[in-house]
Amino acid sequence: MGTVQFVLLADDPSTFVTRVVPFIDIELAGIPNDRHYGLLRPADSRQKIYKRGTLIANRRQISIVSEEECALIAEKMNIPEVRPEWLGARYTDCESQADQYRVRGGMCSYC
Numbered sequence: 820m821g822t823v824q825f826v827l828l829a830d831d832p833s834t835f836v837t838r839v840v841p842f843i844d845i846e847l848a849g850i851p852n853d854r855h856y857g858l859l860r861p862a863d864s865r866q867k868i869y870k871r872g873t874l875i876a877n878r879r880q881i882s883i884v885s886e887e888e889c890a891l892i893a894e895k896m897n898i899p900e901v902r903p904e905w906l907g908a909r910y911t912d913c914e915s916q917a918d919q920y921r922v923r924g925g926m927c928s929y930c
Contacts, residue, residue, distance in 0.1 A: 826842060827909055860875065860879070882909050
């Protein structure tokens with residue numbers, strides 16, 4: 820089981836890049852004030868079976884990455900680092916460090 824290192828929020832509608840915040844609330848529809856919040860979203864060009872604008876289930880509410888995965892990606896790309904916020908992550912975990920941030924209003928468990 821990992822340890823939450825950072826929680827992040829995408830609250831700027833002009834970009835998917837996230838920013839570190841002290842805490843996030845989690846609801847059934849995702850993270851309030853985040854650009855991917857909501858149970859439904861309009862279909863776009865990536866959903867070819869639906870007419871553009873048709874409301875479909877939103878499956879993008881929360882994105883989780885690990886520091887180890889980011890380091891591996893950076894290594895394979897031969898670059899110094901890949902930061903979770905560049906990927907639009909909502910929280911980051913790590914196998915080896917203590918909790919620094921917390922999640923309110925929801926249960927976060929993963930293996």
